[in-house]
Structure formats: C-alpha cells, structure tokens
Amino acid sequence: MAALDLIAAGFGGQGILFLGEVLAWAAVLEGKNATWLPSYGPEQRGGTATCTVVVAGGTIGSPVVADPEVLVAMNGPSLDKFAPRVRPGGLVIVDASMVDRPVARSDVRVVRVDAVAQAAALGDVRMANMVLLGALLAAVPVVSLDAVKRVLADQFPPPNEALAAANVKAVTGGMAASRGAAQPLR
Amino acid sequence: MMPAFTKGNEAIAESAIRAGLRAYFGYPVTPQSELPEYLARRLPERGGVFLQAESEIAAINMVYGAGARVMISTSGPGFSLMQEGLSYLVGAEVPCVVVDMMRGGPGLGNIAPAQGDYFQATKSAGHGDGRLLVLAPWSVQEACDLTRVAFDLADRYRNPVAILGDGLLGQMMEPVVLPAPVEPARDVAWATTGAGSGPARVITSLDLEPEALEARNRRLQEKYRRAQQEVRWEGYRLDDADVAVVAYGISARIARTAVDRARDEGVAAGLVRPITLFPFPSQAVRDVASRVRIVLVTELSAGQMVEDVRLAADGRVPVRFYGRFGGMVSTPPEILDQIEQAASEVRAA
Numbered sequence: 001m002a003a004l005d006l007i008a009a010g011f012g013g014q015g016i017l018f019l020g021e022v023l024a025w026a027a028v029l030e031g032k033n034a035t036w037l038p039s040y041g042p043e044q045r046g047g048t049a050t051c052t053v054v055v056a057g058g059t060i061g062s063p064v065v066a067d068p069e070v071l072v073a074m075n076g077p078s079l080d081k082f083a084p085r086v087r088p089g090g091l092v093i094v095d096a097s098m099v100d101r102p103v104a105r106s107d108v109r110v111v112r113v114d115a116v117a118q119a120a121a122l123g124d125v126r127m128a129n130m131v132l133l134g135a136l137l138a139a140v141p142v143v144s145l146d147a148v149k150r151v152l153a154d155q156f157p158p159p160n161e162a163l164a165a166a167n168v169k170a171v172t173g174g175m176a177a178s179r180g181a182a183q184p185l186r
Numbered sequence: 187m188m189p190a191f192t193k194g195n196e197a198i199a200e201s202a203i204r205a206g207l208r209a210y211f212g213y214p215v216t217p218q219s220e221l222p223e224y225l226a227r228r229l230p231e232r233g234g235v236f237l238q239a240e241s242e243i244a245a246i247n248m249v250y251g252a253g254a255r256v257m258i259s260t261s262g263p264g265f266s267l268m269q270e271g272l273s274y275l276v277g278a279e280v281p282c283v284v285v286d287m288m289r290g291g292p293g294l295g296n297i298a299p300a301q302g303d304y305f306q307a308t309k310s311a312g313h314g315d316g317r318l319l320v321l322a323p324w325s326v327q328e329a330c331d332l333t334r335v336a337f338d339l340a341d342r343y344r345n346p347v348a349i350l351g352d353g354l355l356g357q358m359m360e361p362v363v364l365p366a367p368v369e370p371a372r373d374v375a376w377a378t379t380g381a382g383s384g385p386a387r388v389i390t391s392l393d394l395e396p397e398a399l400e401a402r403n404r405r406l407q408e409k410y411r412r413a414q415q416e417v418r419w420e421g422y423r424l425d426d427a428d429v430a431v432v433a434y435g436i437s438a439r440i441a442r443t444a445v446d447r448a449r450d451e452g453v454a455a456g457l458v459r460p461i462t463l464f465p466f467p468s469q470a471v472r473d474v475a476s477r478v479r480i481v482l483v484t485e486l487s488a489g490q491m492v493e494d495v496r497l498a499a500d501g502r503v504p505v506r507f508y509g510r511f512g513g514m515v516s517t518p519p520e521i522l523d524q525i526e527q528a529a530s531e532v533r534a535a
Contacts, residue, residue: 021359025191028361034191036359040217040297061443063358063436066517 003032004055004142005065007082008132010074010098013045015129019072020051022133022155026147027055035063048077055142070140072132074098074115083108093135093178095128111135113177119170127170134174145171189361194326194351195220197362198259198285201333203228204367208254209235211245215261216297217353218287222259246271249282250389253377255337255370259285261353262303263294272346273312276406277391279376281340283333284318285349287356288486290513298513299353301435304490307350308464315403317410318348320463321418322434326360332461334365339416341372343409350463352486354436354515410465419467420459421474423449427456429528430478432471432495434460437484437516444521453529463491471498479532481505482524484516504531 006023010016017038024034032055039050052065069090073079076099083092088107097116113135115128137143149168156164192200199221202210210229212222222238229236239245242264249258250271260268265286275282288303290296311318319339323329329351336347378387393399423445424430433441438459448455458474460467471494475481481503483492492507499505508524510516 024359028189028191033361036191037354038357040353040357060360060439061446062440062518063354063360064440064515064517066519 003057004053004070004140005068006053006070006072006136007050007065007068007085008053008072008074009048009050009078009082010095011045012047012049014049014074015126016049016072016074017051019129019133020053022130022148022151023136023143024053024055025151025154026143029147029150030143032057032143033060035060037063050078070136072136074128074132076101079103091136091139093132093139095132097128109139111139111178113174115174118173118177122170122173123166127167130167130170131174131177134171134176135178136174137171138175138178145175189363191359191361192326193220193357193359194323194329195287195356196224197326197330197364198333198349198351199224199228200364201330202257202283202337203232203234204365205334205337206255206368206370207234207257207337209237209249209252209256210258211237211239211248211252211256212258212260213239213242213245213264215242215264217289217299217356218259218261218285220356221285221287242267243271246275246284249284250275250278250280251378252282253374253379255341255372257283257285259287261287261289261297262291262300265303265306269306269312271312272318273314273316274391275346276311276316276318277314277402278389279344279406280346280389281344282346283336283340283349284346285351288350288352290511296513297353299355299436299486299515300511300513301350301352301437301486302488302490302511303350304463304485304487307348308466308494311346316406317464318346319343319413319416319465320348320350322350322461322463323355324435324438324459326355326358326362328461329355330362330364334368337370339413341370343413344376345409345413350435352436414465416462417465417467417470418461419470420461421470422457422459424456424458424474424477427454427477428479428532429453429455429525430458430474430481431455431521431525432458432460432481432483432491433485434463434491437486440516440518441484441521443518444525447518447522448525448529451526453525455525455529460491466494466498468494468498471495472500472502475499475502475505478503480528482508482528484508484521484524486515487511506531
C-alpha cells in the first residue's frame with residue numbers, strides 16, 4: 001500500500017506542480033518509489049492546477065488517486081472540490097492566507113498555515129508552496145528535510161544557490177508553523 | 187545507480203537515443219510534445235537528425251526514406267494522418283518505431299488521456315492487410331525498456347512497431363533507470379543508402395500483378411505468425427482468483443490498486459496485463475479464463491480490447507466491460523466497485 005498519497009491544488013502559478021515534484025523527487029532520492037501526475041491541458045496562470053503524488057516503499061499501482069490521504073489546498077475552490085474526497089483520518093493542509101472558510105469535515109485533521117504571508121515575510125510570495133510543503137512534512141514526515149534540500153539544490157544550481165537557500169528557509173518555516181497544529185499520522 | 191525522475195515522453199526519447207536512434211521526424215501534438223522537444227535538443231548533440239516536418243503526413247513519409255533507426259511520435263489525430271504512410275511502410279517492410287500517446291477522440295476530441303486508438307493500432311496499419319507490432323507500457327520505466335525492445339523488433343521483423351501509450355503515461359513522472367547506450371548491429375541490405383555496386387535496391391509496396399502481391403501478403407502473414415513468439419503479458423494475484431481483470435497500460439495500473447483493495451475485502455481478484463497488444467496474448471487470456479469464474483475488462487475506451495479478450499475467452503466465462511472515455515480516467519474505487527459487482531454476479535449464478 002501507498003506510504004502516502006496526496007493531491008495538491010490551487011491556482012496556476014502558485015507552484016502546485018513544483019511542490020509535488022520536490023516531494024516526489026525527494027522520496028526517490030531516499031530510495032522510495034514515487035509517481036507525480038500533473039493536471040495538464042490548456043492551463044494558464046490563474047486557472048486551476050492540480051497534481052497527484054504517490055510515495056511508497058515498493059510498487060505503486062495507480063498514480064490516479066480518487067480518495068487521497070492528504071490534501072494541500074492553496075485556494076478556496078480547491079478546498080471545496082477536494083476536501084470531501086480526503087479519506088477519513090486524513091489530513092487537510094490549507095493556506096490560511098488564501099482561504100478563510102473552515103474545512104467542513106470533522107473526521108480529518110486540519111493544519112492551517114499562513115503560507116502566503118509567511119512567504120512574503122521571507123521575501124517572495126512565490127515560496128508559499130514551499131511553506132506548505134514544510135507544513136506537510138512536519139505532519140507527515142514522509143521524506144527528510146535533507147532530501148528536500150538536495151532537490152532544491154539541484155533545482156536551483158549556481159548562480160541561483162541563494163534561491164535554494166531561500167526555499168529551504170520557507171520549508172523549515174512551514175515546518176515550525178505546522179508543529180503542534182496536527183499530530184503525526186503515524 | 188541513481189534513477190532519473192522523468193516524464194514518460196522524455197524517458198522514451200532518451201531511451202530511443204540510447205537504442206541507436208539516428209533520425210526523428212514529427213509534428214507537435216499534445217500530449218506527446220515533450221518527446222520531440224527533448225529530441226530537438228538532444229538528438230543533434232549526439233549526431234542524429236531531428237526534423238519537424240510541415241505535417242504528420244510529411245513526417246511519416248520522411249520515415250519511409252530514413253534507412254537508419256528512425257522514430258516518429260504523435261497522438262490520435264496525427265496517428266490517423268499517418269495511416270497511409272504506415273501502410274506503405276508495412277507493405278515495403280521498412281522498420282520504424284511509432285509512438286502514439288493516446289488522447290480523447292474521435293476527431294479533434296481533447297488532450298486528456300484515453301485508449302481509443304486500440305483498434306487503429308492493432309487491427310490494421312492503414313489500408314490493406316498489414317499489421318503493426320504493438321507494445322503497451324504501463325510505467326515510465328517500462329516505456330523506457332519497451333522503446334529498446336521496439337527498435338529491436340522493428341529490425342528483426344522489418345516492420346513498424348508501435349508504442350501505444352496515453353497522455354497520462356506521457357505526462358507523469360516516475361523514477362527510471364536508463365539503459366546503457368548500444369550501437370545496434372543491423373542488417374540493412376535492404377536500405378537505399380547509396381551502397382555503390384551490387385544489385386539495385388528497391389523499396390516499394392507496389393505489385394501490379396496480383397500473383398506478386400498475394401505472394402507479398404503471404405510473406406507478411408508468415409511474418410506475423412512468427413511474431414507470435416514475441417507475446418508478452420504479466421499476471422498478478424491470479425493463482426486462486428475468481429475475478430480476472432484484464433487491462434493494459436495506465437488502466438492496468440489503476441486496476442492493480444483496485445485488485446489489491448478487493449483482496450483486502452476478501453474478494454479473490456487478479457489481473458491479466460497484456461504488454462504486447464499485437465500479437466495479443468490470446469493463449470494466456472484463454473488459460474486464465476478457464477480457471478476463473480468471470481472476467482472484467484477495463485479500458486479508457488468504449489470497449490476495444492474487450493473484443494480480443496472475448497475472442498480468446500471463447501465463451502468459457504462471462505466477460506464484463508467497464509470503460510471511461512472522452513478523456514475521463516477511471517479511479518481505483520470505480521474499478522473496485524466493478525470487481526465487487528462481477529464477484530456478486532458469479533455468487534448469484
């Protein structure tokens with residue numbers, strides 16, 4: 001069975017696909033198996049963006065997930081669409097900067113993080129996705145921070161190493177904000 | 187060796203280069219455009235020719251003249267445009283690899299994943315009595331591995347070989363271990379490569395005398411009989427199964443998870459996954475159909491491979507079908523529900 005399956009959703013341009021890619025690639029670096037599935041199509045900035053990630057120790061069957069264990073919602077429409085599908089006992093991570101309504105579920109755990117505000121304080125709102133990744137990893141330590149750092153170093157090679165460092169800071173900031181907000185799933 | 191983490195389209199492209207690809211001709215179409223995009227950058231670096239033609243029709247006719255290891259890739263609308271050229275390639279016995287990353291149809295349809303080109307790929311390469319050999323990977327790793335196989339089969343049988351994927355397989359990323367590059371030893375005594383002295387080489391599919399054309403067709407049919415030895419398929423949890431799901435490509439991935447969930451609920455389900463669609467693993471399906479109580483075929487189509495499954499099962503067991511299409515993708519809970527319905531159908535019988 002999958003160690004983790006996740007749907008991340010938001011507006012195009014918020015870095016949804018990148019969030020999933022960093023998570024999946026970090027899992028592969030740690031010797032796990034992972035699938036990353038984008039919503040693809042005539043997508044545009046401000047439209048919808050969705051990605052599905054499955055991480056497992058062994059063979060992964062379906063890369064298509066109808067009932068994820070974890071949802072990362074970066075806007076209200078994504079929360080409305082996907083929150084009802086999260087498995088009971090699962091986890092919903094919400095960017096509280098973007099979504100003011102509550103999660104209408106009593107059988108899932110909810111982590112609310114002011115991701116956009118926190119990313120802005122770190123110097124760039126575009127790192128809100130990494131704040132949410134940090135919040136996810138604090139609640140479900142499916143990959144190590146070290147593996148995430150290696151992926152970010154690979155994604156932002158010199159002369160952009162400052163971007164890698166800033167993104168790592170966003171991840172660790174998200175982890176700190178998330179701690180205590182939810183119990184680890186296992 | 188550390189795996190790469192890459193899209194199906196790009197894995198096929200890199201694997202093709204490592205299989206000795208010397209020429210690529212194509213025309214962009216979603217959801218396979220990452221494949222030519224990758225080759226446009228990488229193939230010339232490694233000494234090959236990349237050419238974006240003015241249309242799919244032009245591209246497939248360029249393939250006809252390549253002589254070297256050659257590939258073309260497209261999706262449904264482009265695959266339709268290539269049918270005439272593929273028929274010529276089959277008739278003239280010119281090897282090539284053609285990739286079809288299927289999308290919703292018919293017509294322009296949409297760009298979401300589908301499996302509606304099964305008939306077109308497996309039943310006929312364009313007009314006439316020709317066939318493609320057809321391989322159907324279900325993962326990025328297998329897409330990479332079968333690309334190497336496709337080039338080898340194309341050379342061995344002097345016949346076009348299709349890799350039949352779908353938009354989901356092309357777009358998704360998975361870890362993949364790439365094979366080491368090879369310089370293939372090829373018999374190209376047939377190729378019109380300007381070999382100098384010796385008998386003239388003619389590549390043609392034209393035989394005005396019916397006797398000659400019948401002889402050519404007998405040769406092709408004999409080749410397809412020999413190709414039966416290339417059948418590939420995989421079984422999963424079939425040993426004590428009551429319900430056998432038959433699915434290929436991405437549908438088989440979804441079905442595999444549904445089979446596991448069915449087992450968790452005490453339903454004895456298993457999976458038959460054809461890897462070659464032509465030649466179709468008819469004997470394997472027949473054997474499984476003799477052991478189980480019901481067969482469930484699931485595809486991202488209105489029901490195409492199911493016809494081959496029914497022929498193979500030959501009335502031994504009921505064969506149910508469940509399909510999503512038009513770019514809609516089935517999910518594990520949907521397939522689980524179908525497995526449960528199939529199981530209750532045989533319990534009631």
